[in-house]
Amino acid sequence: MGAQGPGQAPPKWDYPVGGRKSPVSGILNPEVLVLGAGGAVGSGVVGALLEAGSPVLAVGRDGPRMQALGEHFADEPALELMESACIVDDVSAAALVQRLRTRKRPLRAVVASLAGPLESGRLLDRPSGFLLRKFEEDLVPHLAAARHLIPLLGEQEGASHYVLIGGPHAECGWSGYGHASISAAALRMLTHVLHEEAQAFGVRVQMLSVDKPLATPDNARNACAEWPSAMAVGRHAVSLLTGTERARAVVPFDAGRALTPPRALFSEFSFPLSKRETHS
Numbered sequence: 001m002g003a004q005g006p007g008q009a010p011p012k013w014d015y016p017v018g019g020r021k022s023p024v025s026g027i028l029n030p031e032v033l034v035l036g037a038g039g040a041v042g043s044g045v046v047g048a049l050l051e052a053g054s055p056v057l058a059v060g061r062d063g064p065r066m067q068a069l070g071e072h073f074a075d076e077p078a079l080e081l082m083e084s085a086c087i088v089d090d091v092s093a094a095a096l097v098q099r100l101r102t103r104k105r106p107l108r109a110v111v112a113s114l115a116g117p118l119e120s121g122r123l124l125d126r127p128s129g130f131l132l133r134k135f136e137e138d139l140v141p142h143l144a145a146a147r148h149l150i151p152l153l154g155e156q157e158g159a160s161h162y163v164l165i166g167g168p169h170a171e172c173g174w175s176g177y178g179h180a181s182i183s184a185a186a187l188r189m190l191t192h193v194l195h196e197e198a199q200a201f202g203v204r205v206q207m208l209s210v211d212k213p214l215a216t217p218d219n220a221r222n223a224c225a226e227w228p229s230a231m232a233v234g235r236h237a238v239s240l241l242t243g244t245e246r247a248r249a250v251v252p253f254d255a256g257r258a259l260t261p262p263r264a265l266f267s268e269f270s271f272p273l274s275k276r277e278t279h280s
Contacts, residue, residue, distance in 0.1 A: 030108030030156070031055040031080075032241070033100070035087065035145060038065035040216050041165050042113040043072075044230025048238045050076050055105065059084050059096070086141070087114065093144040097152055109161040109241050110149050114141045123178040131179050138183040139190065146194050146205070154201030161241045162198065164191055165233070166209040166250070188250055195249035208237050210253045232258035 032049050036042040037058030046069065049056045055078045060066045062083040073079045087093050100107060116137025121130070142164060153160035168174065170184035191207040198205040213219070215227040235258040240251060 029055055030106040030158075031057050032109045032111060033057045033059060033107060033149070034111050034113070035059050036113035036115075037081075038063065038069055039113055039115075040214055040230050041210075041233055042111075043069050044232070044234035045111050045113060045165075045237050046073070046079065046234070047231055048234030049111075050078055051235075052238050052242075054078065054238075056080070057082055057103075057105075057107075061086055087145050088136070088141055090144050090147065093148040096145075097148045100152065106156050107153060107160075108156060108158070109163070110145075110153065111163045111165070111237055112142060112145055113165040114138070114145065115167060118177065118180060120176045121179070122176065126179065131182060134179045134183045135186065138180075139186050142187060143190060146190075146198075150194070150198050150201055150203050150205070153203045154198075160201075160203045162194070162203055162205045163237055163240050164205075164207045165237065166191070166207045168211050168213060170209065170211075192249045195247075204247050205249070206240055206247055207250045208233070208240060208253060209250050212253075226255075228253060228255060228258065235259075 032054050034042055034045050034049070034056060037046050038060035042058070042060065043065075046056055046058050050073065057080050058066075058069060059082045060069070066081060066083060070079075070081050082099070084096055084099075085092055087096060116134065123131075146162065146164075150162055153162060164187065166187055167180065167184050169177070169181045170188050172181070174181045188207060188209070191205065194205045210228065210233055212224075212227050214233065215223040215229050232255060233253065236251075236253055239257050
């Protein structure tokens with residue numbers, strides 16, 4: 001996937017079977033699909049999944065971010081990149097699922113980190129069409145992806161998971177970013193509805209709600225101490241794939257769930273998902 005740049009050697013994480021076949025059964029271990037893998041949060045999810053020993057299919061647009069992701073994890077045999085057009089509607093989501101059906105490795109989970117660019121501006125200063133565009137960038141892609149990927153997950157054997165990553169200020173208005181707050185609140189409600197409807201497919205749908213901005217190298221000078229890193233968000237997202245407790249539709253980010261790597265994913269001790277879970 002490309003040579004390493006200066007000072008960008010990937011972490012040397014150990015994982016049990018990674019991208020290889022199970023040493024016991026000879027069956028390919030199931031993979032996790034990461035949508036938006038080229039973004040800051042998506043790359044953290046990819047890193048946390050590799051750390052937990054899961055094969056990862058990282059999906060994102062062709063460009064420098066996906067190239068950098070491949071270079072950073074060039075020594076990780078469990079990672080495969082899939083360049084894809086952005087999911088914007090049912091047509092693009094269906095095209096992705098068609099490609100996934102040609103793969104031999106079973107799909108066990110999806111982590112979706114999809115959002116448009118963050119733009120400032122008061123609600124009263126922007127035309128109404130601006131909010132419509134935010135919904136088309138931040139909400140509709142999630143619905144389109146879920147409509148096509150949840151049934152695909154439901155075809156797999158065993159417990160399947162679909163995790164959405166939600167951004168900050170969904171419960172209270174974000175000063176100067178009201179449109180983002182409204183779309184974030186709508187995404188939370190979308191998650192609640194999907195959480196209920198996906199039970200018929202045997203798929204657990206949850207949102208990891210990250211209520212603070214992400215700390216990145218670009219904002220390191222101005223970042224607050226409590227802002228989570230991409231890896232911390234990724235670790236908490238991965239922990240949702242291994243949880244056996246009754247699932248809540250929306251789970252607030254907890255830094256305590258991100259201090260240590262989660263246990264290995266999808267072992268023979270994985271618990272099945274009840275067809276009738278209810279959120280608290």
